Amino acid sequence: MTGFWMTLYVLVWPLITLSTLTVIVRAFVKEWRQARREGRPII
Secondary structure: OHHHHHHHHHHHHHHHHHHHHHHHHHHHHHHHHHHHHHOOOOO
């Protein structure tokens, strides 16, 4: 049973990381587009 949970953990961890990274990148792109539209720097 321990092998099953370890395998599940190893397979799910990249999905959790990818989901988090996707949320961060989407928010950044949204803010960047809005800043360009308003003519101001993002920083």
